[in-house]
Amino acid sequence: MAFQFPPYAGSSAVQRALSFVRYLPASGWEPVVLTADVRAYEEVAPEPMSMLPEGVHVERAFALDAKRHLSVGGRYPAFLAHPDRWRVWQWGALVAGTRLIKRFAPDAIWSTYPIVSAHEVGMSLASRSGLPWIADFRDPMVEEDFPHDPAIRADFARRELRYSGVASRFTVTTPGMRDWFVRRYPHLGAARVALIENGFDENAFASLAPPSAPLVSGALTLLHSGELYPVIRDPASLFAAARSLIDRGVAGARSLHFRFRGAGDESIIARAAQQHGMAAVVEAMPRIPYREALAEMMAADGLLILQGADCNRQIPAKTYEYMRSGRPILGITDPAGDTGRVLADAGYNCVAPLESAHEIADALARFLTPEGRAVTIAPDAVAACSRQGRARVLASLLDTITEEADA
Numbered sequence: 001m002a003f004q005f006p007p008y009a010g011s012s013a014v015q016r017a018l019s020f021v022r023y024l025p026a027s028g029w030e031p032v033v034l035t036a037d038v039r040a041y042e043e044v045a046p047e048p049m050s051m052l053p054e055g056v057h058v059e060r061a062f063a064l065d066a067k068r069h070l071s072v073g074g075r076y077p078a079f080l081a082h083p084d085r086w087r088v089w090q091w092g093a094l095v096a097g098t099r100l101i102k103r104f105a106p107d108a109i110w111s112t113y114p115i116v117s118a119h120e121v122g123m124s125l126a127s128r129s130g131l132p133w134i135a136d137f138r139d140p141m142v143e144e145d146f147p148h149d150p151a152i153r154a155d156f157a158r159r160e161l162r163y164s165g166v167a168s169r170f171t172v173t174t175p176g177m178r179d180w181f182v183r184r185y186p187h188l189g190a191a192r193v194a195l196i197e198n199g200f201d202e203n204a205f206a207s208l209a210p211p212s213a214p215l216v217s218g219a220l221t222l223l224h225s226g227e228l229y230p231v232i233r234d235p236a237s238l239f240a241a242a243r244s245l246i247d248r249g250v251a252g253a254r255s256l257h258f259r260f261r262g263a264g265d266e267s268i269i270a271r272a273a274q275q276h277g278m279a280a281v282v283e284a285m286p287r288i289p290y291r292e293a294l295a296e297m298m299a300a301d302g303l304l305i306l307q308g309a310d311c312n313r314q315i316p317a318k319t320y321e322y323m324r325s326g327r328p329i330l331g332i333t334d335p336a337g338d339t340g341r342v343l344a345d346a347g348y349n350c351v352a353p354l355e356s357a358h359e360i361a362d363a364l365a366r367f368l369t370p371e372g373r374a375v376t377i378a379p380d381a382v383a384a385c386s387r388q389g390r391a392r393v394l395a396s397l398l399d400t401i402t403e404e405a406d407a
Contacts, residue, residue: 001097001122003063003086003115005035006052009045009287010264012226012317013138016173017112019201019387020394022053027395031056032104034097034121036063036089045289059100062092083116083159093121101129107402108168110394112136116159123166132168132401134394138198140177140313164188168401171196171394174338176313194397198317200324201387204291211299219257219281220368222330223300225293226318227264232308234354235260236272238332241360243276245368252368258304261296262287297325302367305331305339308354312337319343320385328373332360347375 002017004010021031033056038044040063052058064070066081066088080087100106109131111122119135126133140146142156164170164185170193172178181193215221228235235258245253258281260269266284273282288296297303303322307314315338322329323346331343331351340351350372352363366372383389 001034001093001109001111001118001125003036003040003089003118004112005033005058007038007044008041009043010041010227013112013114014045015201015290015317015387016136016138016198018052019199020110020391021056022201022203023388023391024395024398025053026388027392029395029398032100032106033058034093034100035060036086036093037061039063039069040065040086040089042068043287057100057104059096061089061096063089083120083155086115086117090117090120093117094124097121097125098128101125101131106131108398108405109133110136110398112138113141114139116141116156119163120159123163126166132405133166134169134171134397134401135163135167136171136196137177137181138173138317140180143180143310143313145310161185168192168404169194169397171397173198174313174315175341176338180313194393196390196393196397197385198315198320199385199387199390200320202324204294205324208291208295208298211295213299214301215259215296215299216257218255220252220255220301221257221259222302222304223259223261223297224263224304224306225261225297225321226316227262228260228268228306229265230268232311232354233306234268234272234308235306236275237354237357237360238304238306238364239272239276239278239282240357241364243278244357244361245365250365250368253365256281256368258282259300260284261293294321294325297322297327300327302328302330302373305329305333305343306354307333307337307339309334309337312339315339315342323377323385324382326377328367328375330364330367332363346377346381349375 004014005017008014024031037060063086066076066085070076070080109122109126111118113119122133141160147153170181178193178195182190242256263284269284273279312334329348332354333339334353335351343351350363350367352359
């Protein structure tokens with residue numbers, strides 16, 4: 001059960017659910033997909049639905065976006081947007097899910113956050129049917145200061161606590177999240193919080209042509225592929241660091257060019273570039289189809305990760321695609337966080353915290369040298385991050401919880 005499912009656009013998170021649907025059958029599990037009506041999506045991806053394997057049943061429950069479909073004069077009833085703007089989907093999905101359970105008699109239920117409504121439906125269907133339920137968390141639902149509104153944070157914490165009493169397992173994408181849940185809910189125990197990281201889809205890279213030309217002629221182009229956010233993914237410190245290297249005449253700094261692909265709120269880029277006098281070497285580009293985005297990664301001189309310390313328990317899904325692309329990575333992230341550790345373990349040594357322009361300047365200066373970009377990743381380390389491998393982990397977990405339910 002996933003709200004974000006093809007042709008949804010706006011987040012790489014869609015690849016997690018899609019990859020499980022594509023690769024679970026190889027391990028003996030046949031998925032039935034419950035998702036939302038396409039009208040609920042703000043953006044629809046240009047990729048065709050042929051990305052789905054043939055024969056998979058996809059049920060699209062009635063869904064509306066309160067912000068776009070139910071507002072009058074820019075305002076809409078709060079109860080229709082709590083716990084999220086797609087609450088209407090809960091009602092449609094509960095009806096559709098009940099119908100699917102009667103029709104297909106599934107052995108287990110899987111739902112994925114960050115759309116809270118998906119877990120609300122998953123919990124309700126599990127409680128009504130008695131089926132084992134896996135609650136998947138692509139991102140943390142509640143942290144020390146998130147959500148920022150204390151009332152919403154308290155509400156989410158109550159919901160999450162209820163999930164921990166119903167779900168057979170929590171699955172998470174990073175070691176930090178796993179540790180967080182184990183500490184937060186001792187009654188779950190470590191055995192009921194499973195790590196299934198994100199990864200890359202090898203089939204998506206198949207037959208991609210090697211780059212025939214640089215992204216920007218005569219420049220060393222650093223690419224950030226994916227959304228930006230204020231504070232936690234703000235390029236201001238990176239631009240400040242680059243500006244300082246240019247002003248100091250550091251070798252290669254004047255040839256720098258920054259490309260941001262599918263950033264979402266492009267004002268974040270424009271404001272930071274203008275502030276640090278970098279507008280002439282910064283470009284914001286619109287979202288492109290998934291495989292085109294992967295090809296662009298492979299053509300870049302370097303790939304950027306931007307992530308603040310507030311997200312230390314998260315690893316952007318594109319990190320694994322970056323690794324598979326074989327290109328050098330400049331990690332603007334806390335070296336002590338989960339993303340920083342993944343990069344260090346893989347051999348990337350140009351990592352600095354987003355909050356320190358001084359440390360970013362040092363890392364960027366190293367990155368500008370041939371030695372700084374000459375990172376060789378062992379093939380087995382890359383292969384371990386494949387989506388196919390992650391699907392096998394989920395299949396094994398499904399085997400376990402269904403055996404427990406039958407015992």
